[in-house]
Amino acid sequence: xxxxxxxxxxxxxxxxxxxxxxxxxxxxxxxxxxxxxxxxxxxxxxxxxxxxxxxxxxxxxxxxxxxxxxxxxxxxxxxxxxxxxxxxxxxxxxxxxxxxxxxxxxxxxxxxxxxxxxxxxxxxxxxxxxxxxxxxxxxxxxxxxxxxxxxxxxxxxxxxxxxxxxxxxxxxxxxxxxxxxxxxxxxxxxxxxxxxxxxxxxxxxxxxxxxxxxxxxxxxxxxxxxxxxxxxxxxxxxxxxxxxxxxxxx
Amino acid sequence: xxxxxxxxxxxxxxxxxxxxxxxxxxxxxxxxxxxxxxxxxxxxxxxxxxxxxxxxxxxxxxxxxxxxxxxxxxxxxxxxxxxxxxxxxxxxxxxxxxxxxxxxxxxxxxxxxxxxxxxxxxxxxxxxxxxxxxxxxxxxxxxxxxxxxxxxxxxxxxxxxxxxxxxxxxxxxxxxxxxxxxxxxxxxxxxxxxxxxxxxxxxxxxxxxxxxxxxxxxxxxxxxxxxxxxxxxxxxxxxxxxxxxxxxxxxxxxxxxxxxxxxxxxxxxxxxxxxxxxxxxxxxxxxxxxxxxxxxxxxxx
Numbered sequence: 001x002x003x004x005x006x007x008x009x010x011x012x013x014x015x016x017x018x019x020x021x022x023x024x025x026x027x028x029x030x031x032x033x034x035x036x037x038x039x040x041x042x043x044x045x046x047x048x049x050x051x052x053x054x055x056x057x058x059x060x061x062x063x064x065x066x067x068x069x070x071x072x073x074x075x076x077x078x079x080x081x082x083x084x085x086x087x088x089x090x091x092x093x094x095x096x097x098x099x100x101x102x103x104x105x106x107x108x109x110x111x112x113x114x115x116x117x118x119x120x121x122x123x124x125x126x127x128x129x130x131x132x133x134x135x136x137x138x139x140x141x142x143x144x145x146x147x148x149x150x151x152x153x154x155x156x157x158x159x160x161x162x163x164x165x166x167x168x169x170x171x172x173x174x175x176x177x178x179x180x181x182x183x184x185x186x187x188x189x190x191x192x193x194x195x196x197x198x199x200x201x202x203x204x205x206x207x208x209x210x211x212x213x214x215x216x217x218x219x220x221x222x223x224x225x226x227x228x229x230x231x232x233x234x235x236x237x238x239x240x241x242x243x244x245x246x247x248x249x250x
Numbered sequence: 251x252x253x254x255x256x257x258x259x260x261x262x263x264x265x266x267x268x269x270x271x272x273x274x275x276x277x278x279x280x281x282x283x284x285x286x287x288x289x290x291x292x293x294x295x296x297x298x299x300x301x302x303x304x305x306x307x308x309x310x311x312x313x314x315x316x317x318x319x320x321x322x323x324x325x326x327x328x329x330x331x332x333x334x335x336x337x338x339x340x341x342x343x344x345x346x347x348x349x350x351x352x353x354x355x356x357x358x359x360x361x362x363x364x365x366x367x368x369x370x371x372x373x374x375x376x377x378x379x380x381x382x383x384x385x386x387x388x389x390x391x392x393x394x395x396x397x398x399x400x401x402x403x404x405x406x407x408x409x410x411x412x413x414x415x416x417x418x419x420x421x422x423x424x425x426x427x428x429x430x431x432x433x434x435x436x437x438x439x440x441x442x443x444x445x446x447x448x449x450x451x452x453x454x455x456x457x458x459x460x461x462x463x464x465x466x467x468x469x470x471x472x473x474x475x476x477x478x479x480x481x482x483x484x485x486x487x488x489x490x491x492x493x494x495x496x497x498x499x500x501x502x503x504x505x506x507x508x509x510x511x512x513x514x515x516x517x518x519x520x521x522x523x524x525x526x527x528x529x530x531x532x533x534x535x536x537x538x539x540x541x542x543x544x545x546x547x548x549x550x551x
Contacts, residue, residue, distance in 0.1 A: 002358070010355040017343045082341065091339030091396070094303040095356050096328035248306055 003097045008105040015109060020078035024113045027071045028063065028121035035059045036128040043136055052129050052142045056149050059125050064156045064211040066188070068117075072164040073184030075113050079106055080171035080180070089249035099245035103172070107237050110168060114160060118153045125149055152215040155226040159214035161233020163187075163207040169240035173247075184208070204228065253317025256281045256404050256436035257302060262311035264297055271297040273460035274311065279438055279453065281316075281403075284430045286451030286468075287440040288545060294460040295440040296336060299408050302438070303333055315404065329357075332402035334410055338393025342382035346373055346392050349381055350399060357400045367395040370425070386413030394422070401433065408440045423450045448541040456545060471544050477501075477508040478517055481533035482524065491527040492520065511536075 015021045035058050038046065048054050083089050093099055129144045163184075171180040187208040195203045203209045204221035205228060213225035257279035264272040272294045279285045289295050300306040302313060304324045313320040315327045340349050350364045368374045371391040381389065390413045397405055407426075411419045427450065429435045441447050447454065454471060456464040464471060477500050482488045489499045489507050497520060501508040511517055517534065524531050 003356075006356050006358050010352045013348060013352050013355065014341060014344070016348065086339065086341055087337060088339040088341065090300070090303070090305055090335045091333070091353075093305060094328060094331070094333055094335075096325050097356065098325065 004101045004105065007095075007097055007101045008108060011105040011109045012112075014082055015113070018078065018082065020075050020113055023071065023074065023078075024116040025120055027067055028117050029124050031063045031067050032059055032121065032124035032128050035062060036132065039132055040135060043132070043139075050142060051136075051139050052132065052144045053148070055129060055132065056125050056145055059121070059128075060149065060152045060156075060215050061212070063121055064152075064215040068114075068156060068160055068211045069163055069188060069208050070184060071117060072114060072160050073167045073180055075110050076164060076167035076171045077177050077180040079110050079113075080168070081177060083172075084175045093249060100241045103241040103244050104237075106172070107165070107168060107241070110164060111161075114164060115157060118157050122149055122153050148217065152217070155214040155222065156211040158226040159210035159229030162210060162229045162236060163233075165233045165236035165240060166207060169236065169244075172240070172244055207232070254281065255279055255314070256283070256316060257285075257438060258314040258317075259302075260312045260314070262298070262301060262313060263309045264301055264306060265309050270460045272301065272308075275457065275460070275462040276465075277455060277462065278465065279436060281436055282430060282434050283453045284426060284437045284439060284451045285453040285455065286447030287438060287455045287457065288442065288444060288447050289457035290442055293442075293457045295442075295457060296408055297460075298457070299333070299335055299406050299438070299440060302406055303331070303335065304328070305335075329400070330403040331406060332397035332400055332404070333406040333408075334393045334397045335406070335408045337412075338389050338396065340381045340384075340389060340392060340396075342380065345378050345380055346384065346388075347377040349392060350395060353396050353399050359400060363399055363401075367399045370398060371395040372421070387415060387418050390414055391418070394425070398429070402435065404436045404438065405429065406438045406440075409442070410439065411441065411443065411446050419446065426450050444542045444545055454541075468541070471541070477536075478511045478520060479506060479508045479533075479535045480520070480524070480531055481506045483530040483532070487527065488524055488529045491523060491529065495523050497523075 035055060039051070039055050043051060046054070083092060092102055126144065126146070126149070133139050133142065167180055167184060170183055174180070191206060191209045195206060195209055200213065200219050200221050204213045204219065204225040207229070210225045210229040213219050214222055214229060216222065219225065255278050257277055259275055259277040261274045261276065262272055263270065263274050275298065287295055287298070297306065301308055302320070304320055318327060320327055341352070344352070347364060347368065350367055354361065354364050368377050371394055373388065373391055373395065376384070376388060381392065384392065390410065394410060397407065411422055414422060426437055426439070430437050439447065439451060448468070452468060453466065454464070454468050455462055480488065482505065485502055485505055485507050489502045492507070492509055493499055498510040499507055500510055509520055511520065517536070521531055521534060
């Protein structure tokens with residue numbers, strides 16, 4: 001176990017000054033800023049009876065439908081690229097540790113970045129809502145649905161596990177950046193085309209739509225989406241680590 | 251397996267498609283030796299090193315490090331190995347110190363080792379610069395520091411002098427000698443630059459087309475006789491007489507012939523054979539061969 005912690009500590013150090021780490025902060029903030037801009041300019045028209053709930057709901061929807069799945073795919077590709085681009089597999093896999101430790105540590109650092117981005121999303125939503133409240137005196141009494149924000153973020157974090165594991169497997173397996181990003185884009189297009197309105201059950205099983213399905217308070221299959229994403233993610237991660245630790249990286 | 255050898259392989263074979271990159275090689279690298287592993291580009295040197303590190307699996311044959319089979323004790327055995335395979339494995343977005351710290355973390359070593367390794371390779375002043383801005387030579391030295399960090403008993407170095415200037419190469423040589431003699435480390439040094447091996451190694455293995463052509467002490471290789479050059483009065487008769495007696499005549503001109511001999515005793519036998527045929531021998535000389543000559547002769551044979 002100690003050797004695993006040592007590998008994990010090394011993986012964390014590798015994230016220093018990387019694009020993946022920067023994106024974990026900026027991606028959620030970009031979504032928050034965009035929606036904040038909309039509400040700051042056109043709040044009167046789109047605010048409705050419960051403007052801050054609407055604001056939080058819109059941020060979470062944009063985040064979970066498009067940004068979070070893309071971000072997860074990008075993080076997976078960027079983490080794998082650290083080794084592929086620098087040709088460091090030979091050094092990494094010659095260490096006196098179980099190879100599976102190396103891959104599990106990579107999964108955990110990637111998952112850490114997903115959690116970090118979710119943390120910044122929640123923080124960003126709350127801060128932006130407070131600024132909106134200050135900007136619009138008529139919204140001072142509007143309440144911010146903090147439990148809804150946190151529940152939605154946590155469930156979408158669980159749900160993203162499956163797609164993240166699939167993306168990690170692809171990115172670590174192939175040296176090129178392209179297969180991972182190609183799969184992510186095709187899957188997102190499929191999600192928009194092939195999942196019609198009302199197909200909540202199918203949507204709650206399709207890996208790339210799981211974060212949105214797990215976040216939506218109106219989805220009756222919400223626990224299924226979150227549970228399947230988490231358990232499926234662990235299962236795929238175990239299979240991928242088993243497969244990758246037996247591969248030759250030449 | 252005998253644990254007098256730091257590295258021992260038995261009929262080690264590895265194929266890529268239809269190409270036998272390593273073809274049944276039997277390496278024997280004694281403890282504490284600086285073993286030069288030479289061969290032209292594409293001879294199978296890097297594949298051998300990757301096999302020794304467990305990065306590739308052999309198709310057949312065994313690898314034993316200090317007498318222990320690699321496939322059963324990889325994790326334990328890797329603890330005593332430091333490696334530099336082809337280009338150094340470095341992260342350009344981290345500083346030199348951070349790169350070493352990364353290896354230190356995985357190996358569970360004290361922080362002082364990073365400072366020692368930086369000092370050992372002369373990189374202390376550049377420790378806080380990003381590796382992205384390092385020169386090729388600095389990267390190579392950092393790679394060496396990375397391999398040396400755990401003070402391993404066995405170092406596998408693949409072309410470690412790549413990118414080093416003449417001063418750097420000389421420094422590398424003295425560092426390797428220091429490691430071998432002061433710390434009793436075994437150094438397996440692969441290179442295609444013969445002069446580099448000649449000046450530092452005490453053992454040598456010559457590989458080409460995946461096969462090990464020669465293995466032994468450098469003195470043993472040099473002791474292998476080069477061709478004997480004889481200045482004679484009747485070179486045609488001399489060549490015929492020697493060929494008839496089983497000697498291999500390599501070259502013949504009007505006044506001299508050159509003959510392949512295996513030992514000093516053979517020189518006397520050749521002389522006696524010519525005298526019996528009443529051929530005057532004016533001069534007998536054996537060419538001193540450099541490692542390069544020996545290497546090329548082995549390659550040609």
